[in-house]
Amino acid sequence: MKAEIISIGNELLIGQVVNTNASYIAEELSKSGIETTRITVISDNTEEIIKSLKEADRRANIIIITGGLGPTKDDITRESLCKFFNTKLVENSEVLKDISCFFKNKGLELTDINKRQALVPEKSKALFNKNGTSPGFWFEKNGKLFVSLPGVPFELKPMITEHLLPYLKKINNKHIIHQTILTHGIGESFLADKISDWEKALPPEIKLAYLPSPGIVRLRLSGIGSNYHILKKNIENNVIKLKEIIPEYIFGENKDTMQEVVGKLLKKNSATVSVAESCTGGMISNLLTGVPGASNYFHGSIIAYDNNIKTKLLNVDKELIEKHGAVSREIAESMALNIKKITLTNYGLATTGIAGPTGGSNDKPVGLVWVALATDEKIISKKFLFGNNRERNMIISSLAALNMLRLYLKTKL
């Protein structure tokens, strides 16, 4: 069972929009044991659409088409599908009712442009779109499935989970299992060196991939087999061995994020945290509060970008700043300790550094960052030297700070 994804949209081919739909669909298919063998991005052009449908038809059993279903003139997928399947558009009263309800619920008037959205290819089944006005279309042809869905991610996602996945579960019985181990604090080639013996000993049905991103290298094991339980056990055993080799670098698995892992540890410890951020400018707080339920352990932060805020709100000693500079161990530790005291939390986390691209000196170059953690027992601080890229420096600093808290929380369980 092979699937292909055809993403339609000029915006994808001029790089204005990143193709997150394709990765979402590929991931969901993969979880259902269906391999995506190709993703093709083409323009809003009838000829290109029909050519790509023909090519995919030759290679795959399931073809998912995204984009070009909107109400505006540049959207021509519907018409192109009619040509490919040799059918025509007809008004669908069910769809028209759905669209009318959608507008009524929002307290809005139904316009002519939106009424056109009820035109559906005659040979297709229309798929309900609960978050928008463009229905999807479901075609079956010579035992192959073609599904056309709107390109807005917010509309597409529930249509995948509610219409496509239940159907795929019924028809497929081959198993693909992916297990990803998340590491922080070590680069790709050093990691490869450390685990090379383990990697060489992997059985042929399990493949390993290294996936680096700022501050994180993910190790993905992918196995394929007909017996789900044997395959799962096989992967699990290899993960156990891996964890014994590099325990200090592993912070999570699969879809875990550093902020979720830290959040869970705080909950387990019944502990609370607050943050004093300088160079990370709110990113640590934003990461922590992005997790639903964060209010259980996150109390608040002070973003002390200006030195006056450091002294006035965070009570950092002005003379200490004059003596050591704002980017120093002393200030990071003072910020961590004071935010903990002010907000009455169990932990205080702090960052101060030079994010760049300018603002560095010989003594304190761009990329220099101090991270500190205040606990009931002690204050821990660590110096980092990252690169010249502001965005990367902010992300890696935020991860390093959260990781410092994670490592400490683990010793408390």
Next chain:
Amino acid sequence: MKAEIISIGNELLIGQVVNTNASYIAEELSKSGIETTRITVISDNTEEIIKSLKEADRRANIIIITGGLGPTKDDITRESLCKFFNTKLVENSEVLKDISCFFKNKGLELTDINKRQALVPEKSKALFNKNGTSPGFWFEKNGKLFVSLPGVPFELKPMITEHLLPYLKKINNKHIIHQTILTHGIGESFLADKISDWEKALPPEIKLAYLPSPGIVRLRLSGIGSNYHILKKNIENNVIKLKEIIPEYIFGENKDTMQEVVGKLLKKNSATVSVAESCTGGMISNLLTGVPGASNYFHGSIIAYDNNIKTKLLNVDKELIEKHGAVSREIAESMALNIKKITLTNYGLATTGIAGPTGGSNDKPVGLVWVALATDEKIISKKFLFGNNRERNMIISSLAALNMLRLYLKTKL
């Protein structure tokens, strides 16, 4: 002159990594007047790689290949390229020197696994990678160009700008111009209705696309022509007309972000801002400080997630919270006014709301958000009712708050 991008990597086909490289390359090609006609994503599989190279060779003049050049076992692009171009790998002493320097500069030992990175296809020119150890490869064959680059975005980007773009500028003389107008505060179909007459009157060489994302609809005009100046004037004139129809919704153009636009306006006004965030949890601060030079106008924030922080640090009246609830006009206004007073800035911005997915009531449902702005003259506040998605609610609330400040700053110029 047509280009195709071939992205190689199992991680892309199981949806673990989003293909940001392809959109980056497509955008850069587009700016150089070169149309990307197809993006193909395939697996780390020699047969697939060779098949895709053959297909692209038939359709396009420029083929950019990304991924699969790393030092680890799962990377097989180099070997596949050798098969396609009928050549072999040879050690390149220049590349070996570059790699040795790269490790030396980082104070690291050169390992055997990294030495292998100096093996280069004999028929290719090696391209220097200043941010990593995998060189790129440049092949020319029957007047067509093939460029193979590493998949790590941080390594790929400078290789595109330093090696590929200068070459493309020399060989191409057809012009594609894209101009994008950014709107906030109006949905796609309502926008389409408002500008339908203008859209109908667009000349055939200019195409319009609607690109919606949370809180923002981008309108992209794309023109193609042989005379750059005539084409540019033509697009500009249509943009002027558009701005007359919907001035209240337009906040920027092209790559502008709301936070950059607000930052520039603050600079122009020589004004400063601070933020009191509840439901947005640090996102507004993070957006503002993501802009280089933000320290010129952003002083700091208090993230008051817990009500105690609202009262203790932000001096919000406890009885006011008891009377109106933390999510209310009164609290939003008090937060905005107090953060302005405490940090001595010209503007205080505040949010309070229910981001979800839980925590709502009949009276105050998930998605209810109050945004307030305190200025020297008055306090402005506005109520919003967004949906059930936490991430979307946080993004749209942050944009709405920044937009409130933007609109006010514009009246002050």
